[in-house]
Amino acid sequence: MEKDNGSAPEGFVLVGFSDRPRLELVLFAVVLAFYLLTLLGNVTIVALSALDPRLHTPMYFFLANLSFLDLCFTTGSVPQMLYNLRGPDKTISSLGCAAQLFFVLALGGVECVLLAVMAYDRRAAVCQPLRYAVLLRPRRCGELAALAWLSGFGNSLIMTPQTLVLPRCGRRRVDHFLCEMPALIGMACVDTTALEALAFALAIFVVLAPLTLILVSYGHIARAVRRITSAAGRQKAVHTCSAHLTVVSLFYGTIIYMYLQPANTSSQDQGKFLTLFYTIVTPSVNPLIYTLRNRDVKEAMKRVLGKGGADT
Template sequence: MESKLKIEESNITTIMEFILLGFSDIPNFQWVLFVIFLVIYLMILMGNSIIVLITIIDPALQIPMYFFLGNFSFSEICYVTVTIPRMLMDLWSQKGHISFFACATQLFFLLTFGGTECLLLTVMAYDRYVAICNPLHYALVMNHKVCVQLVAASWTSGIPVVIGQTYQIFSLDFCGPHTINHFFCDIPPILKLACGNTFVNELAIYVDAVVFLVVPLLLIVASYGTIISNILKLSSAKGRSKAFSTCSSHLTVVVLFYGTATIAYLQPKTKQSEGIGKLISLFYTVFTPILNPVIYTLRNKDVMKAVRKLLPKILT
């Protein structure tokens, strides 16, 4: 593949575009993968769109728990739209050319929506904590204004950090090679192409990962530690079962999302092979988003009931 290079006066060759290798190591399966990922993408859009829709129109779901769930599902749609359409285009054309600016833009939105999901999961855990551990004050603590503020903070608070992180990474010198052994622009494979010492960049990544992955995860663990402790004190077996059922879906999503994301961004770069890195990224960018609507639908009676009411209206 021919790359576009800009020769500066200082005789340093600066890369103006990258090539995403994606699944080029299995060329005979490109069309099969295109069909598979297209179907997965459409299923993600449909599943999460249905959840967003029912949390807006169903009166029974007009409570904070489902307000947060609707926002989380919308963030999932945004998150996968950053990566999968580009991957489908590369599989269709069997080329992986991506400009320097397009790569930086993709990374910016990937980190933005990923950070939003981390914070929304934390907010959802806090909501369950208040509902189970402080039920008498739930309506007062989780009023509409507070919910809107929490959601707004989840969507916007990470943007300044992501802007700084993206600028810092793409301010590095990339003097070759220009091939990214990945199917989208992600931090670990991009840093491998940078010239010179990337220690400061890696340190910044670990700091940001701690802020947006570890700290929210610790808050979630602390919330659920208190929740479980309070549930076990309930005298009614039915009450314990109902309390656990309202938390199980969220806990399952947290384990899936945080498990893979933590491995991807906190594991030392030198210890993570490119193949394993691609597999992990594929899991949290493609397979986890398709599982989330299924998890929330099958494990939540209120959501399942709302979906059953909505589907006949859509199909008729």
């Protein structure tokens, strides 16, 4: 029997698509495949960035941070999602739900700021190549990465307790795959206008401010590219930034739609599919976007694999 408190010891029920078991079987296979692809791709980037000295540059330092972030993000949410998709048991403990909410909020915020830092790195490389080594010296890179991680976790430390303490009047069914903030706010049996206003205000700093910095950085990059006279030079500059810009578009497109609107405005099913997209698709394609056309990473992989083969 359910207790009166929505955060009772027995926890929550992640409804997902439980009314469509065949769809859940398909989603289980899809989510598992993308999760394995995410693990393979991101572990490869982290390992190559650590093992190959030629990748010990600011660009690959931040890329390794992004890959490690994607590993944490998916591992913190996908195993529970797979467990709930594979059978009738849709429960998650209160502690598990709280941890999931905390890390989804924290790591999502980290990625927003980290993508802005990576845009600054690309701006420095294209617009100020002679000062690049000074602007992105190792200590500065560490400070910028720390800023990204602290910003995301700071935002989550504020929003997670505020979301979890909302009265739910015995409601335990979360109409989602994850313990996400919009879904949990939607379960509340009190007026949540103040909390949604706080979430929007924090999103301005964690989501919109980094996005503004990204757009400003690419404005500077576009002006610098126009001043490049050679076609080869322009192509190199565009190639340097295209992967990052693609990742920004994928990530921010879904995050802005999900979080910068009132909790009750979007279709529940639409919200679930958007969550699946940025939870499993984006982290799995990030390594492909950054490596398919990246000669440095391909050559690093050959060198590392070549050393391993020589050692055996």
